[in-house]
Amino acid sequence: MSIRTMARQVLVLFFSLVSFSSVRAQVTYSVPEEMPRGSVVGNIAQDLGLEIKRLKSGKARIYTTDSAEHIELNRDRGLLLIKEKIDREALCGQTTPCAVHFQIILENPMEFYSVTVEVTDINDNPPHFKKNEMKFKISESAVPGVIFVLERAVDPDVGMNGLQSYSLHPTDHFTLKLQKQADGEQIVGMMLQKSLDREKKEQMTLVLTALDGGDPQLTGTAQIHVTVLDANDNAPVFTQKVYKTSITENTAIGTAVIKVSANDADEGSNSKISYSITNTEGVIPELFHVSENEGNLKVIGNIDYEKSHRYQILVQASDEGGLTDQCKIEVDVVDRNDNSPVINIMSKLNMIPEDSKPGTVITMINVQDPDSGENGKVYCFDGLCSLSSPDLEQ
Ligand SMILES: [Ca+2]
Ligand SMILES: [Ca+2]
Ligand SMILES: [Ca+2]
Ligand SMILES: [Ca+2]
CATH class of the missing domain: 2.60.40.60 (Cadherins)
Structure with missing residues (x-):
């Protein structure tokens, strides 16, 4: 049977x-x-x-x-x-x-x-998380107060041996937020309490611990990995506010004068810098050009000391998010002896009486050299104005 x-x-x-x-x-x-x-x-x-x-x-x-x-x-x-x-x-x-x-x-x-x-019941089950790793990508521009929902833990025991509470560490940026739903279920969240800064810390790991109320108390943990995403919160910064250099006049077109450089603490397009000259008036845009990507300043026109002894060039660095910085390049022009003296006869006698005394003025001449310093000094010698200057000796 x-x-x-x-x-x-x-x-x-x-x-x-x-x-x-x-x-x-x-x-x-x-x-x-x-x-x-x-x-x-x-x-x-x-x-x-x-x-x-x-x-x-x-x-x-x-x-x-x-x-x-x-x-x-x-x-x-x-x-x-x-x-x-x-x-x-x-x-x-x-x-x-x-x-x-x-x-x-x-x-x-x-x-x-x-x-x-x-x-x-005996407390023979620790609380556990189905997935013991959670991953979040959070922009550094996230506003404090925003809540990220976390996975709940499960403890099959009942009463005090069941799940009782959670804790979250560290709490320098996030704090634990528990919300009881109408149906009695609990929503576990972490609330951003202090702004993130990708430039200071790009990755962080928090530990979420679930605790039961048994004796001894049992716990389960899950790791929360936070990747902080970049926001364009840093403007480019020039390595120098003022750059100083000098060039001789008549420098060949295309000659590199100086390289300026700015840094941006962000990443990707938020840190990609382009350079440009911002002087809009005067001759600067006709004489100088800065390369967009490298910041190399080059001569693109005729530099003439006699027109200007110094140029002040304003260069702007912008990231792709539109944040900018500005620097100044002071370029002193060094004179070159590129002008010969010019002799002008201001007045002369066409006829000289034979009994003219030595020392009688017979011609007034004007000698000019636009160069400066030694290059502009003119020497006159006797003997039908055999003129001499450093120019003539060259
Ligand atoms: Ca338990
Ligand atoms: Ca049990
Ligand atoms: Ca930036
Ligand atoms: Ca940033």
Whole structure:
């Protein structure tokens, strides 16, 4: 006879005999989950007031409709014992209280007793996160107060052994934010409390800890990796506010004069710098050009000392987000001896009387040289104005 057929017959007998068999008592026991096989649940003979010989003669046995048999009856000792280790979480999940119900059946005469074994929870599960790593990419321009939802932890235990609280570390930029929903579920979030700065810290790792209330307390952790995305919050900065250099006049077109340089603490296009001359008036744009990408200043026109001794060039550095800085290049022009003296006869006598005395002025001449310094000094010599200057000697 199969066990199933036997069970069905016993059940039929219950219904037919229930009217004249008697339920003497109802017994309840309480055991913690995870007790090892053979552990004593209770002295059923004593608690039901039955002698061991009655258990034997009545062929006392357990009847349960549950296919899993967690408890067994030891007739010789009159004890209920753990047959299979009971996992409260597998048996009842989050339902409380958790109990196993069965009957003890005896024959001659027929009797049955209801037994309830309540299974109490032990803290045998730490809270855990399904994914123990969470990744966020957050712009450094994110405004404090914004909340990022985190993954919740799960603890299959119940009551105080279940999930109780969370903690988040470090808290220099983010703080933990817990919000209870209408349905009782909790939303776990981290709130930005202090602005991020990619230029100071691009990556950060926080640890979210979930705690239960068991004794001892168990915990589970997840790592939160935050990548701070760049915003264009830094303007370019020139390495010098004023650059000074000099060139000789008539410098060949295309000659490099000086290189200016600016830095930008941002990244990517937020730090890509282009240079340009901002003087709009005067001759500067016709004489000088700065290369957009490198900041090289070159001569593109004729530099003439006699027109200007010094040029002040304003150069702007802009990043692609439109932030700028400005510097000044002071270019002194060094004179070259590029002008010969010019002699102009201001007045002269066409005829000289033969008795003219030595020292008589016969011609007034004007000698000019536009060069400066030594290059502009003119020397005149006697002997029909054989003029000489450093120019003429060259
Ligand atoms: Ca737990
Ligand atoms: Ca448990
Ligand atoms: Ca920038
Ligand atoms: Ca930035």
